[in-house]
Amino acid sequence: MGIYWSELGSKERKRLVYDQSRAAFDERGYLLWVREGLLLAQPFDPDRGELRGDPVAIAGRVGADPTATGKTWFTVSRQGALAFRTGAPSGADSSGSIAKVGS
Numbered sequence: 001m002g003i004y005w006s007e008l009g010s011k012e013r014k015r016l017v018y019d020q021s022r023a024a025f026d027e028r029g030y031l032l033w034v035r036e037g038l039l040l041a042q043p044f045d046p047d048r049g050e051l052r053g054d055p056v057a058i059a060g061r062v063g064a065d066p067t068a069t070g071k072t073w074f075t076v077s078r079q080g081a082l083a084f085r086t087g088a089p090s091g092a093d094s095s096g097s098i099a100k101v102g103s
Contacts, residue, residue, distance in 0.1 A: 003033055005049035014049050020069060024076045032082075034062050034072040039084060061086040 003023045006013040016023075021033040031044035031051060039059040043052040063085045065071040074084035 003031075005046075007049070016044075016049070016051055017055075021064075021072050024074070026076050026080060026082075027078050028080055032058075032074065032076055034064060034074065037061050037064070039074055039082075058082075059084055059086075063087050 001020050002015045002018045003021065004013040004015050016031065017033065017035075019033055019035045021035065023031055023033040025031055025044065025046060026041070029043055029045070030041040032039060032041050034040070035055075037060060038057045039062045040055040041058050042055040044050070045052065059074075059082075063073040065073075074082065076082045
């Protein structure tokens with residue numbers, strides 16, 4: 001279980017975090033993933049496969065599909081626009097947001 005990094009063409013892989021979530025890379029150098037409903041961002045060097053510093057929570061109550069392992073409801077564009085959905089899959093307690101990550 002976790003989020004892993006591997007070089008293309010290599011069979012070796014390195015675990016970056018133990019959380020069970022999909023991950024996304026923001027082109028400005030952040031790895032994003034969800035831990036217990038918090039959307040986290042942490043500086044990431046994709047060439048070395050190394051996280052730097054500590055993760056920072058950038059959104060709360062980010063939704064996840066309880067029937068699909070690691071499926072979480074967020075995405076980030078190449079320009080840094082972040083979209084995510086909060087709440088339960090079919091509940092009235094769900095909404096969407098768009099934000100910009102980093103500077």
